[in-house]
Amino acid sequence: MRFISVEDIEPGQLLGKTVYSANGTVLLSAGIQLTVYMINTLKRIGVTMLYIKDSAFEDIEIEDVLSESTKQAVFKDMSETLHAVRSGKDWNPRKISASVDQLLRDILNHKDVLLQLTEIRTADNAAYLHAVNVCLVSAMIGLNLGLNQGQLKDLSIGALLHDIGKGKPLPDHADPEDPKNHHTWRGYEILKQKREFNLLIAHTALQHHERLNGTGAPRGLEREEIHLFAKIVAAANMYDNLIGGGDAKGRPMLPHEACEELMACSEQLLDRDVLVEFTRIVSVYPTGTAVRLSTKETGVVVRQHRGLPGRPAVRIVRGAGDEMEVKEVDLATETTVFIEAVLA
Template identity: 40%
Template structure:
C-alpha cells in the first residue's frame, strides 16, 4: 500500500483504505477500482490524499495506532454530540467516554508507538477526523508522560471535544481553505470560549476537559488566545492538546489553511519549542512522529524516486526507502532499497505529491 495525491491517481488504481463519511457511512470500500467518475467525486469531496494497493507496494503494511473501528466510533460519537449541541440539546457524555476509552485501550496495548498514517479527509468529515486524530496524538503523549488513568481519560476526552465550540460557528467559515480575514480570525477564536461553556456544565465530563477546550490555543510566550496566558499558567493537559492540534492542523487541510508536508511540519514544531510549547513536550512528541510517513513517495539526492517502506524509530528523519525508478530510467532494479541510517550519504530531498 502507498499514499498518493488525488491528482496522481489513475483510473483502475485499487483503493487501499476504506473512505468514511462523518457519520461513519462507507463512501468507498477498500479494494474498489477507482474509475474516473470516482476520482472526480473524491476531488469534489475535498479529499487530497488517497491510499492505493499495487504490485510494487502490496507488501507494505501501513498500520494505524488505533483500529479503524474505534476511530469510526469516535467520529460518530463526536458527530452526535455536535449535532445535539447545534440544536440546543444535551449530548451523551458517557458515549463519548466509551469511544475515548477504546482509543486509550488501543494505545496502552502497544509497547512502542510511532505515528505514520495520513488521514483521507473530505470537507464533510474534516472537523471530526481532526478531533479524533488530536485525541490519538494527545493520548500517545499522555501515555509517554506516564499519566494515570483518570488524567489520561480527562486528556483524551478534552482532546476529542477540544473543538466542540466550532458548532456555534458558520459552516461556511469552517469550510474555507483560504486565509481568514481579520474579522474571520476573531470569529474563529470564539470557539474556545464556546467549547468551555458547553463542557463546563456537563456533570458526566471532568472539568479538566472543559479547560482543555478553553486553553488549547494558549501559547507559552503569551501570544495565544483567548486570555494570552503564558508559561505554567497554561493547564499542562491543554498544552498537550495544543501541540497535537497544532501539528495535525499543519499536516492536513483545515479552516483557513492548506496542509504542510510532514517533514516540514516536524521542523516547524521543533522551531516552536520554548516559544509556543515546552521543549520537553516537543522532543517527546517528535519521537513518536514519522517525518516521512510509510507509503509516501520521495525523491532522493541520488536522483532516484522511491517509496518509504519502513521506519527507523531512533532516527525518524532516516527511514527505509524502496527505489521505484532511478532518474528517468524506469527499467532499473525496482527491488533496490536504501536504509538511510546505514546509507549515510543518501538522503531524502523532497516528498513527491
C-alpha cells in the same frame, strides 16, 4: 501501497485504504477499483491524497494505531455529539467516555507504532478527523510523558472535544472580540456543565489556544499558567491543522514541513518538552510516500523506525516485469544518505 496525490490517480487503480464519511460510515472501501466518476467525486469532496495498491509494493501494509471499528465508533459518537451541540440539544458524555476508553485500549496495544495520520480527509469528515487526530497525538504524547490512566483519559477527552465550542453558534449581536465569545471559552462553558467530566477537561478546551509567550487566546496566559494538558493539545492541534490545510495559503503541509514549523515554535509558542515527545511518536515520512534521496534515486518509504522517525527504509524500483530491479535503502543504517525531497 503508495500514498499519492489524487491528481495522479488513474482509472482502474485500486484504493488502498477505506474512505469514511463524517458519521463513520464507509464511502469507499479499500480494494475497490477506482473509476473516473469516483476520482472526480473524491476531488469534489476535498480529498487531496489517497493510498493506492501497487504490485511493486503489495507487501507494504500501513500499520495503524486505531482499528477500523474504533475509528467508526469514535466518528459516530463525535458526529452525534456535535450535531446535538449545534441543535442546542443535550448529549451523552458517557458515550464519549466509552469511545475514549476504546481508543486508549488501541493506543496501549500499539504504543510502539509511529503515528502516520494519513486517513483520507474530506470536506465532510474534516472536523471529526481533526478531533480524532488531535486526540490520538495528545494521548501518545501523554503516554510518553508518564501520565497515569486517569490523567490519560481526561487528556484524551479534552483533546477529542477541544473544538466543541465551534458547534455553538454565536448570537448575531455578539462581539467577536469579547474573549468569552472565543470558541475555546464557549467549549469550556459546554464542558463544565457535564458533571461526569473532570473540570480539567473543560480547562483543556479553554486553554488550547494559549501560547507560552502570552500571545494566545482567549486570556493571554503564559508558561506555567497554562495547564500541561492544554500545552499538549496545543501542539497536536497545530500539527493537524498544518497537515490539513492550515498554512498561510490554506495549503496542506507535508508532515516533514509541519514538523519543522512546530519545532520553530519551541519555547516561544509551544512547550519544548511536549515537542520532544511529539517528534518521537509521529512519522515524518509516512509509509507509502514517494521520496527522492540525496543519491538522486527515487523510491517509496516502506518501513518506519521507532525513535528515528526521519530515517525510514526506502524501496527503489527500476524497470518492470522480468527486468525489475528492487533494492532497499535503510536510512537508519545508511547514515550518509538522506531524503532530499518528497514527491507528492
